[in-house]
Amino acid sequence: SLSALEPAGAQQVRSVWSTIPAERRRAAMRHMVELSEETFEVDFGTMYRLGLTDPSPDVRAAALDGLWEDDDLTLIPQMIHLLQTDESEHVRAAAAGALGFFMYAGEIEEVPAERVAPAVTALKTAFSRADEAVDVRRRALESLGFLNFEEVGDLIRQGYTHTDPRMRQSAVFAMGRSADDRWGDIVMAELDADDPAMRFQAARAAGELEWAPAVRRLIELIDDDDEEIPYMAVWALGQIGGDRARAALTAVLDSDAEHLYEEAEDALAELEFKGDNLDFMMFDLDEAEEDEWVLDADEPDVDEDDDDA
Numbered sequence: 002s003l004s005a006l007e008p009a010g011a012q013q014v015r016s017v018w019s020t021i022p023a024e025r026r027r028a029a030m031r032h033m034v035e036l037s038e039e040t041f042e043v044d045f046g047t048m049y050r051l052g053l054t055d056p057s058p059d060v061r062a063a064a065l066d067g068l069w070e071d072d073d074l075t076l077i078p079q080m081i082h083l084l085q086t087d088e089s090e091h092v093r094a095a096a097a098g099a100l101g102f103f104m105y106a107g108e109i110e111e112v113p114a115e116r117v118a119p120a121v122t123a124l125k126t127a128f129s130r131a132d133e134a135v136d137v138r139r140r141a142l143e144s145l146g147f148l149n150f151e152e153v154g155d156l157i158r159q160g161y162t163h164t165d166p167r168m169r170q171s172a173v174f175a176m177g178r179s180a181d182d183r184w185g186d187i188v189m190a191e192l193d194a195d196d197p198a199m200r201f202q203a204a205r206a207a208g209e210l211e212w213a214p215a216v217r218r219l220i221e222l223i224d225d226d227d228e229e230i231p232y233m234a235v236w237a238l239g240q241i242g243g244d245r246a247r248a249a250l251t252a253v254l255d256s257d258a259e260h261l262y263e264e265a266e267d268a269l270a271e272l273e274f275k276g277d278n279l280d281f282m283m284f285d286l287d288e289a290e291e292d293e294w295v296l297d298a299d300e301p302d303v304d305e306d307d308d309d310a
Contacts, residue, residue, distance in 0.1 A: 014047075014048070014051065015051060018051060018055075019056075023056070023057045023060070026052075026055060026057060026060050027057055027059045027060050027063065030048070030049075030052050030055075030059075030060045030063040030064055030067070031059075031063050033045040033048055033049075033067060034063055034066050034067040037067055045067060046068070046071055046073075048064075048067075049064040049065075049067040049068045049071070050064070050068075050076075051064075052064025052067070053065070053079055053083070058087070058088075058089035058091055058092050059091070061083065061087070061089070061092045061095070062089070062091045062092045062094075062095040063095075065080065065083070065092070065095040065096055065098070065099040066095060066098075066099070068080075068099055069098075069099060069101075069102050070102055071102075072102075072106060072111070072112070074103075074112065074116050076099075077100070077103055077116065077117070077119065077120050078119070080096045080099050080100050080120070081096075081100070081119060081120055081123045083095075083096040084096035084097055084100065084123055084124075084127055084137075084141075085123060085127075090134040090136060090137060091136075093127075093133075093134070093137045094134070094136040094137045094139075094140045095140075097124060097127055097137055097140035097141040097143075097144055098140040098143065098144060100120045100123070100124060100144050101140075101143060101144030101146075101147060101178075103116075103117050103120055104117065104120070104121070104124070104144050104145060104146075104147040104148055105147040105178075107121075107147075107148075108147050108148055108149060121145070121148065124141040124144055124145050125141075125145065125152075125156070127141040128141040128142050128145065128156055128160075135165050135167055135168055136167070138168065139160070139167055139168050139170075139171035140171070142156060142157065142160045142168070142171050142172060142175050143171050143174050143175050143178065145175065146174065146175025146176070146177070146178035146179050147178050147179070148179075149179070149181070153175075153179070154179070154181070154183075157172050157175050157176060157179070157184075158172075159172075160172030160175065161173070161176075161187070166196060166198070166199070167198075169199065170196075170198050170199050170202045171202075173187070173188060173191055173199065173202045173203055173206050174202050174205065174206065176188055176206050176210070177202075177205055177206030177207070177208070177209035177210055178209060180209065180210065181210075182210060182212070184206070184210065185210055185212045185214065185215075188203050188206045188207050188210060188212060188215065189203075189207070189212070189214060189215055189218070191203035191206075192204065192207065192215060192218045192219070192222065193218070197225075197227040197229075197230060200222065200225065200227065200230055201227070201229055201230050201233055204219060204222055204230060204233040204234050204236075204237050205233050205236075205237065207219060207237050207241070208233075208236055208237025208238075208239075208240035208241060209240065211240055211241050211242070212241065213241055213243060215237070215241065216238065216241055216243060216245050216246050216249075217245075219234045219237050219238050219241075219246075219249075220234070220238070220245070220246075220249045222234035223235060223249065223253065223258075223261070231258075231261060232261065232264050235250065235253060235261055235264045235265050235268050236264060236267075236268055238250055238268055238272075239267065239268025239269065239270075239271040239272045240268075240271065242272045242275055242276065246272060247269065247272055250265045250268050250269045250272070251269070253265040254266070254269075
């Protein structure tokens with residue numbers, strides 16, 4: 002098995018990997034990435050690292066996709082190097098996207114800011130280069146979207162006014178990742194976009210922002226003619242929550258839209274989970290307030306005149 006390779010096994014694979022035809026290496030790497038997305042019971046980290054230096058750009062790009070959520074900080078300089086120097090636009094874009102995990106980890110303070118800083122600089126540079134491919138620039142913007150910097154807000158605005166619709170879609174994606182309510186009105190407007198790709202990104206952003214005003218429109222998008230948008234609308238309703246969203250998701254389960262059942266069940270579970278957490282937080286808050294009241298009640302009255310005496 003190529004999962005969770007021990008050092009000896011990894012060395013053995015390295016010794017024969019380059020002798021395997023490129024097409025088979027590409028298929029194997031992509032298959033490993035797909036398996037990793039389906040189950041947490043596999044660990045192809047060693048294989049992904051091997052893939053970063055593969056002669057095939059498709060293998061390198063797939064390896065970068067597989068390394069999403071790998072928190073090994075030694076990957077940061079490798080990804081930066083690929084972003085800055087790889088001859089393949091596809092690989093540079095994948096590297097820009099893969100660095101997004103470390104942007105998120107840095108934003109929630111799971112990774113020291115100084116370790117993430119070089120990647121932030123590299124992503125800003127990639128986005129700002131007019132001669133860089135649009136796909137690379139837009140992936141860089143999507144990764145930067147996690148950061149709560151005003152400068153990043155300016156970059157998102159630049160992306161949103163770009164002439165290429167793909168860049169505008171990525172800007173809306175970044176708006177969602179920012180978790181910043183200031184983008185809510187733009188996201189709402191784009192839920193009515195003519196372009197299905199933009200409606201899809203707007204639905205995702207509405208969910209990530211947990212933008213309650215979008216619930217009515219998201220319910221309508223469950224019946225969108227596009228193949229993917231109904232799934233994203235259902236997911237977003239689970240993120241936003243509320244009675245109206247719950248009723249809509251329950252209605253999906255009572256409908257003939259069997260293809261949406263699993264997504265609706267997951268969304269309802271997410272909605273209930275968030276509701277339970279909110280109840281728990283409110284319970285903790287009530288207890289804290291009660292404890293504070295008891296402590297205040299137990300405090301003896303202090304006579305200011307006695308203090309002065």
